[in-house]
Amino acid sequence: MERKVADGRLLPSATVSEFLPIYRPFLGGREKEYVIECIDGSWISSRGAFVDRFETAFSEFIQAPYVTSVSNGTVALHLALETLGFAPGDEIIVPTLTYIASVNTIIQAGATPVFTDSLEETWQIDPEDVRRKITPRTKALMAVHLYGHACQMDELVSICDEYGLFLIEDCAEAFGTHYKGRHVGTFGDFATFSFFGNKTITTGEGGMVVARNKDLLGRAYHLKTQAVSPDREYWHDAVGYNYRMTNICAAIGLAQLENATKVLEKKRTIAGWYQQGLEGLPLRLLGEAPDTRNSYWMCSIVVDDPSIRQPLRDWLKGANVETRPLFHPCHTLPHCKTDETLPIAESLSARGINLPSFPELSPENVTTICAVIRSFFG
Incomplete structure (x- = not known):
């Protein structure tokens, strides 16, 4: 009935x-084999060969040389924002139609989110509304590539260049997405990816930070590892975070990238x-x-x-x-x-x-x- x-x-x-x-998730590759290799070798935490292998393979896939893995996509955003550094009163423009992590991390970084509308046809951030929302306090634009579609990156890059704004790309939902032949995440000062269980490739929980240059990547890496000195044991020179990916997660990610x-x-x-x-x-x-x-x-x-x-x-x-x-x-x-x-x-x-x-x-x-x-x- x-x-x-x-x-x-x-x-x-x-x-x-x-x-x-x-x-x-599709788990039809070598995920189990690589995880067992981690367990048999006892490398199950944030050290181990699979972390480097996954980062290298991801870098090659999206054609971006400066990447570092993190424990999830939300902390990837937070790490990018903390690396750039914002003060109370600073404004970051962000689409209102996005997952809340985009906005929460702006607030957590001490800045103020300024919301923009979307385009009817593509659902992505409206560049003209971005222009309307810029004030003397605007310091950055966060472009979110929503549901797998790309934002209009030419217009957004032009706006950021014109006004001297940082550009952060939230690519949590956009692995495999391209704009004019380039993988998204390769246009901004920083880009972030998520590998949650419902993403196109997954590590269970995990994320990746992509930086424009070596200096930005080094600063992000320093913060993600508790801001520990590279040459003095247990010496920490800033407020840092434990945002590292585990070797087991990276092993799953490498197997995912292969497919x-x-x-x-x-x-x-x-x-x-x-x-x-x-x-x-x-x-x-x-x-x-x-x-x-x-x-x-x-x-x-x-x-x-x-x-x-x-x-x-x-x-x-x-x-x-x-x-x-x-x-x-x-x-x-x-x-x-x-x-x-x-x-x-x-x-x-x-x-x-x-x-x-x-x-x-x-x-x-x-x-x-x-x-x-x-x-x-x-």
Whole structure:
């Protein structure tokens, strides 16, 4: 029998035979082999050969020479901001439509977040709104490459050059994303990546900091290792942090990188299946703008009518399909709330849904998900 949800709408009587989560990591490579090697050799903490091997392989993959691994993506952002150094009253421009870590780390670093709106077509930060938000107190811009799509980096780099601003790229969701042939994370003074369990490549928990030059990387490395002197034992010359990645996490990351190209290609294929299967419905899949290559970390849609977003999610849940809403705009959250209206970001947030996006989805899985969505509208 069909079942009803709170608004009286019927849920589908047929369900997906297998629960389809929003994400699960692909662990089909040498992850177990490398972890066992760590255990057998007793190198399980933050020292060990896999840390260097992972950092080197990551550097080669994104074509950025100055990288250092950290324990997660949030501390990667905090480390970048602490390395640059900000004072109370300094302002950092950031999109309101982002995961809260982008904003929390600005606050933790002692600066003030200044929120900008998004672009309707790409969901990324609006460069024109960035210009409008610059004041004499503005010290930096944080560009967030959201859900696998790239920001308009030419415009953002130009703005930062014109006003003398630091540029930080939050690439937590953008491993494999390119802008004009360059991997994101190679444009700014700093860039950060996340390797949480739902990311395109994962270390369970982990992250990477990418620096523009050797000097910035050295300062970041110094802070991430408790600001310990390189030549005097247990001598610390600043407030430092224990933000190091473990050898076991790096071992998993190295195995993940060995399959990264294959995983990224599969995720593009999955996005193509969704695009075809959802064609003609009153919704839109986040695709890719000219000069960009979307990594499709999440296959994400916006429905035309915000009032049906939650009923559609309930409909999919009733069919054994997990979804996620888009992030709440940060300027609406209690601890960083402002009185401003940022209409595009607010509209996208109210209409957006992340669909199952894990690499092992089959054509049949996506066909079924699309059929369930069509049945909702039909």
